[in-house]
Amino acid sequence: MTKKGVLFISLLACMISLPVAMNAQCKQFAKNTCKAGLEPYQHDGNYHAALLIEGEEAELYKTFYSDREYRIGVCGATNLEAIEFKVVDTRNGKVLYDNSLHDYDWKWDFNLESSQQLKIMVKVPVPEANLDEPEEGCVAIMFGSRDD
Amino acid sequence: MNLKLLLSGRIFLLLFLMLGLILTGCNRGTKTEGSGEFEASGTLDEETQEQLNTAKRIFYSLPSPLETAMLIKNAGAVYDEELMNPVSNTSRYITSKSKALNLGIYSTDLSYASLFDQSQATLDYIAAAKEMADGLNILDAIDEETVTQLEEQINNRDAIIDIISETLMNSSSFLKENDLEGTASVVLVGGWVEGLYIATSLVNENDLDDNKLVERIVDQKLSLDIMISLLESTPEDQDSQAVLEDIRALKAIFDKISINQGESTVVEDPTTQISTIKSESSIKISNRVFTELKAKVVEIRSSYIS
Numbered sequence: 514m515t516k517k518g519v520l521f522i523s524l525l526a527c528m529i530s531l532p533v534a535m536n537a538q539c540k541q542f543a544k545n546t547c548k549a550g551l552e553p554y555q556h557d558g559n560y561h562a563a564l565l566i567e568g569e570e571a572e573l574y575k576t577f578y579s580d581r582e583y584r585i586g587v588c589g590a591t592n593l594e595a596i597e598f599k600v601v602d603t604r605n606g607k608v609l610y611d612n613s614l615h616d617y618d619w620k621w622d623f624n625l626e627s628s629q630q631l632k633i634m635v636k637v638p639v640p641e642a643n644l645d646e647p648e649e650g651c652v653a654i655m656f657g658s659r660d661d
Numbered sequence: 662m663n664l665k666l667l668l669s670g671r672i673f674l675l676l677f678l679m680l681g682l683i684l685t686g687c688n689r690g691t692k693t694e695g696s697g698e699f700e701a702s703g704t705l706d707e708e709t710q711e712q713l714n715t716a717k718r719i720f721y722s723l724p725s726p727l728e729t730a731m732l733i734k735n736a737g738a739v740y741d742e743e744l745m746n747p748v749s750n751t752s753r754y755i756t757s758k759s760k761a762l763n764l765g766i767y768s769t770d771l772s773y774a775s776l777f778d779q780s781q782a783t784l785d786y787i788a789a790a791k792e793m794a795d796g797l798n799i800l801d802a803i804d805e806e807t808v809t810q811l812e813e814q815i816n817n818r819d820a821i822i823d824i825i826s827e828t829l830m831n832s833s834s835f836l837k838e839n840d841l842e843g844t845a846s847v848v849l850v851g852g853w854v855e856g857l858y859i860a861t862s863l864v865n866e867n868d869l870d871d872n873k874l875v876e877r878i879v880d881q882k883l884s885l886d887i888m889i890s891l892l893e894s895t896p897e898d899q900d901s902q903a904v905l906e907d908i909r910a911l912k913a914i915f916d917k918i919s920i921n922q923g924e925s926t927v928v929e930d931p932t933t934q935i936s937t938i939k940s941e942s943s944i945k946i947s948n949r950v951f952t953e954l955k956a957k958v959v960e961i962r963s964s965y966i967s
Contacts, residue, residue: 572719629925
């Protein structure tokens, strides 16, 4: 094989395998860190995780049902500051829970009198030291539930 | 290959590894939304913050097949194997759309059977779901080890539910990580339609009042716009666009059902530290609309399993 051929194959292999490897890392993080923390609630099997940059926000829309008890877990990789999240009523934007008022707890346990669609708003904070070069890390939003 | 060539290859590998780390992300979304309700930190420069805001990642979460089955059981449903898609149908599904839909359908049937401690049906339906997942080339979502684990734990419902949850997460993450978001959505729609089919089949049209299962069916109205947004987020995927038409047809019927809900307030139990979102609500569904909904669900589900 020629020198150019070796370089081309190296380049191609990197470009193909790197995103897959990083995504796989994100899945392992979601599984080992976030899903494990949902106990004693039963994880629903859904997977919501992404690589986010410090300063970046994400939103998740989901219907929650009455007569069930839920745990929302929002987990960030160790290289990120504690993730901020709020739970909002989609009908009027009313904030129902804000983890910044609860010592940035990564989870919230709740139940509902009536089934309702809620929005989970997530933000990765930016530490002063990282202003010029914000870090990137995996953030997972996961749900567990059990009979109320 | 000489040492010099090897070294230069390694240097390039390292360079592109670094470049890749900077450039790659996992399926970063491109939808735009409002600026959100977080206070501006004022830390990043305005241009960077603006770029981050306009590329805000948006997730639409539908009930998974497992959650759907849990909701049905929790609402007082009974087990009826006749309502499930027979496992003998697996050979019918040739296209990626039919495999994705029936991966969702069989996953809901699997969850339904396992929640009612139906050992043989659980084993049969994990095999059917595996066949669909294999057909979609979803690697290792349900491997032989999973099937063996399930067989070993067949009398342990909690362990089985954990295994099902794990397989659903494996399928979902594999599809999303491989830019097959449209297929992932179609799987969820298949599972959701199956749940709706089982639930509506178990309700008598003349027994709608004070019926928990009817409440659960009506609650699905709350997920319809999420489902439509999810399917609309993959306009290039033909399968998800085809399924979108079915969901719009269902929405037209669900729009005839009214849900009135008061304002929400949150109360935390200081002992358990579990909060309750309090709000009063009432629903209104006529026999005629329920019958119409049931017929449409049968029609759509039949087209999926045939």
